[in-house]
Amino acid sequence: MNLKQLSQMLELSQTTVSRALNGYPEVNEETRRRVVDAAKRHGYRPNPSARRLATGKTGMIGYVLPTGAAVDIDPHFVEFLSGLGDYARAHELDLVLSPADAEEQETTYRRIVANKQVDAVYVSSPRPQDSRVALLDTLGLPFLVHGRSDGFDFDYPYLDIDNEGAFHEATRLMIQLGHRRIALINGDDRETFAIHRERGVRRALAGNGLALPDDQVSSTVMTEESGYRAARRVLEGSDAPTAILCSSLIMALGVVRAVRELGLTIPGDLSLVAHDDVFSWLKPENFSVPLSTTRSSIRAAGARVAERLIARLSGLEDGARGEVWPVDLVVRGSIAGAPARA
Amino acid sequence: MNLKQLSQMLELSQTTVSRALNGYPEVNEETRRRVVDAAKRHGYRPNPSARRLATGKTGMIGYVLPTGAAVDIDPHFVEFLSGLGDYARAHELDLVLSPADAEEQETTYRRIVANKQVDAVYVSSPRPQDSRVALLDTLGLPFLVHGRSDGFDFDYPYLDIDNEGAFHEATRLMIQLGHRRIALINGDDRETFAIHRERGVRRALAGNGLALPDDQVSSTVMTEESGYRAARRVLEGSDAPTAILCSSLIMALGVVRAVRELGLTIPGDLSLVAHDDVFSWLKPENFSVPLSTTRSSIRAAGARVAERLIARLSGLEDGARGEVWPVDLVVRGSIAGAPARA
DNA sequence: ACCAGCATTCAAAGCGCTTTGGCTTGGCGC
DNA sequence: GCGCCAAGCCAAAGCGCTTTGAATGCTGGT
Numbered sequence: 001m002n003l004k005q006l007s008q009m010l011e012l013s014q015t016t017v018s019r020a021l022n023g024y025p026e027v028n029e030e031t032r033r034r035v036v037d038a039a040k041r042h043g044y045r046p047n048p049s050a051r052r053l054a055t056g057k058t059g060m061i062g063y064v065l066p067t068g069a070a071v072d073i074d075p076h077f078v079e080f081l082s083g084l085g086d087y088a089r090a091h092e093l094d095l096v097l098s099p100a101d102a103e104e105q106e107t108t109y110r111r112i113v114a115n116k117q118v119d120a121v122y123v124s125s126p127r128p129q130d131s132r133v134a135l136l137d138t139l140g141l142p143f144l145v146h147g148r149s150d151g152f153d154f155d156y157p158y159l160d161i162d163n164e165g166a167f168h169e170a171t172r173l174m175i176q177l178g179h180r181r182i183a184l185i186n187g188d189d190r191e192t193f194a195i196h197r198e199r200g201v202r203r204a205l206a207g208n209g210l211a212l213p214d215d216q217v218s219s220t221v222m223t224e225e226s227g228y229r230a231a232r233r234v235l236e237g238s239d240a241p242t243a244i245l246c247s248s249l250i251m252a253l254g255v256v257r258a259v260r261e262l263g264l265t266i267p268g269d270l271s272l273v274a275h276d277d278v279f280s281w282l283k284p285e286n287f288s289v290p291l292s293t294t295r296s297s298i299r300a301a302g303a304r305v306a307e308r309l310i311a312r313l314s315g316l317e318d319g320a321r322g323e324v325w326p327v328d329l330v331v332r333g334s335i336a337g338a339p340a341r342a
Numbered sequence: 343m344n345l346k347q348l349s350q351m352l353e354l355s356q357t358t359v360s361r362a363l364n365g366y367p368e369v370n371e372e373t374r375r376r377v378v379d380a381a382k383r384h385g386y387r388p389n390p391s392a393r394r395l396a397t398g399k400t401g402m403i404g405y406v407l408p409t410g411a412a413v414d415i416d417p418h419f420v421e422f423l424s425g426l427g428d429y430a431r432a433h434e435l436d437l438v439l440s441p442a443d444a445e446e447q448e449t450t451y452r453r454i455v456a457n458k459q460v461d462a463v464y465v466s467s468p469r470p471q472d473s474r475v476a477l478l479d480t481l482g483l484p485f486l487v488h489g490r491s492d493g494f495d496f497d498y499p500y501l502d503i504d505n506e507g508a509f510h511e512a513t514r515l516m517i518q519l520g521h522r523r524i525a526l527i528n529g530d531d532r533e534t535f536a537i538h539r540e541r542g543v544r545r546a547l548a549g550n551g552l553a554l555p556d557d558q559v560s561s562t563v564m565t566e567e568s569g570y571r572a573a574r575r576v577l578e579g580s581d582a583p584t585a586i587l588c589s590s591l592i593m594a595l596g597v598v599r600a601v602r603e604l605g606l607t608i609p610g611d612l613s614l615v616a617h618d619d620v621f622s623w624l625k626p627e628n629f630s631v632p633l634s635t636t637r638s639s640i641r642a643a644g645a646r647v648a649e650r651l652i653a654r655l656s657g658l659e660d661g662a663r664g665e666v667w668p669v670d671l672v673v674r675g676s677i678a679g680a681p682a683r684a
Numbered sequence: 685a686c687c688a689g690c691a692t693t694c695a696a697a698g699c700g701c702t703t704t705g706g707c708t709t710g711g712c713g714c
Numbered sequence: 715g716c717g718c719c720a721a722g723c724c725a726a727a728g729c730g731c732t733t734t735g736a737a738t739g740c741t742g743g744t
Contacts (some may be wrong), residue, residue: 033490045456047395047457049395049398049400049457049458050395052391052394053389053391053392053395056391058391060438065427067424067427067428067431069428071428072424072622072623073421073423073427074420075417075420075621076414077420078419078420079415080414081439082413082414082415084441085407085409085415085439085441086409086410086411088441089442089443092453093441094439094440094441095440095441096402096435096436096437096439097423097427097437098437099426099427099428099435099436099437099438100431101431114387115387115390115391115409116391117390117436144489217538220624222623222645223623223624223625224623224624224628225625225628229630245683250623250624253595254628257628257630260630261630280414280563280565281414281417281565282565282566282592282595283565283566283567286566286567286570286596286599288599288602289601304422
């Protein structure tokens, strides 16, 4: 059933039927009712391809997926997606994943825009002065950043968590517990979140006359293995830390393994705090010693991103509002007062 | 630049230009060259929306994403996606994720078909007689199943790994090492892969006059926590197993935790084998005791699914070919001969 | 009685591509 | 010299929707 048939059936023009269905005001309410009613009865659904050609609107949001043999999609992505999908579902909003060479995403963004493939996109894992943000800004495609990209002289809409605040707070707690030598096992420091976390740590330390020596911070891809390596390195160093802050639960697994191998104990010899994005398949309370965490549901963020994106598309949100979520600090068994200096 | 402009520029009809570009035979080779050349020079790209309306082809493949507050997307999904995306990228093929209520996916599939939103879909985590497979078959939308759905009287195309063979082999090895009491910590046994794995274990045991008591198998969602719980349960039982087969690395983490808590050792008291889908962020060789695994890259499967889907769309593959990959059995330190009976 | 103005409705023109059905050629066989 | 056929091109008709510009019928003001 298409518009033509429906309009003939109602003995109305396609114009009127189309307008009635799309809520235009210049249609008699009585007529509108008839139309809406008939449409429902006959299960009429406007053909999206046709609508798309006519309007340029697709009813889809996009995401450029960085790929490549050496590129691993972050497992956080899937959790984010759960939230996004969960919200988008209610709006029959689909998500288009456009795979792109991780090193050359610009072409893909341009293609998406030129082809009008989506109404908006979201961007994740941004870096300072992220080229994607700049590009999207000039291309004029509506977008929302999950995270933040510092260093622009224009505003853009984003949703981020207070990474700096979270790590500042966690560090402050460590200091109050008497820790003086604190190490940071962070994510890739080309990304903003890692930079913010490090900044939070440094600020808290500086506020207490302490510093974060370069050899006490590691910034790498967030795998179990790199967590392990970083932990071994600092713990076997001459001035081993008594507390470690860690950017992910997965890395924390590696840290725990290193600690165990070295015959140390948590929290006796080492206090450990990690950031928890909230996975159902790995929970901090289930670590051999329950892990203290800075916690923020990345899934909730996904849902919120979908919500805001939809709001933008329907004109309910405009401007370039940045939204920053506070982060919980959840204390569990993995932290304790600093051990007496050996 | 659109077709009309391009054809005027070339002083040819739109028909001819269109045909030249799409490789139709009734065009003079000389003319075709001119056209192709001009198109490239002016960067002409056919408008996908228009083409889509005219042909019904979208150049996209779809995936119905089950969502819901209680639904967790499997972290395996992201790894699969890496492979899929990596392959699809070269073909400028996008992936459309249509979120659906996990309990009510049929509506979404129907919508996708009615709206001609994608050219094909893939289905994952199939169950026996999976309703999605039956539905797609009747709807006539090209599809490919990642995994298998047993119990149909018709054939359909799929790509699966030899789950039964893998677990059969692993079990056989355990038996040869003298193990007699073997437990299985499996995934949700409503899904085919879990059923096949259990079958593999039972077959190997039966082949040696052994059995798999019901209380030695657990079939749950694959989280660290459920791995832990299942392991505690069997290990604290009256007839504790000396070997455990586990369906995922993440569950294996929980198993290892349970073993440690109980003061047991691997492989001294317990041999452990787990299935490894190959993640970059958690590797079996990095377990405190390197984990023996049945290994199959889910990422490679993603790439292959993309490859086959593309082949089907371009008519290079037809029929309902099922493809089953063998699984590696990788022996590491976590297995040993069965301990002398206590 | 006449006209501006509003509320409704409509025919037709896109949107940019593919595809059907025909219309020229020029070369060939006879 | 004529008919036929294949090669090569084209005009125009979709695909199914939105939107422009215009027409119609009424109402109220003068």
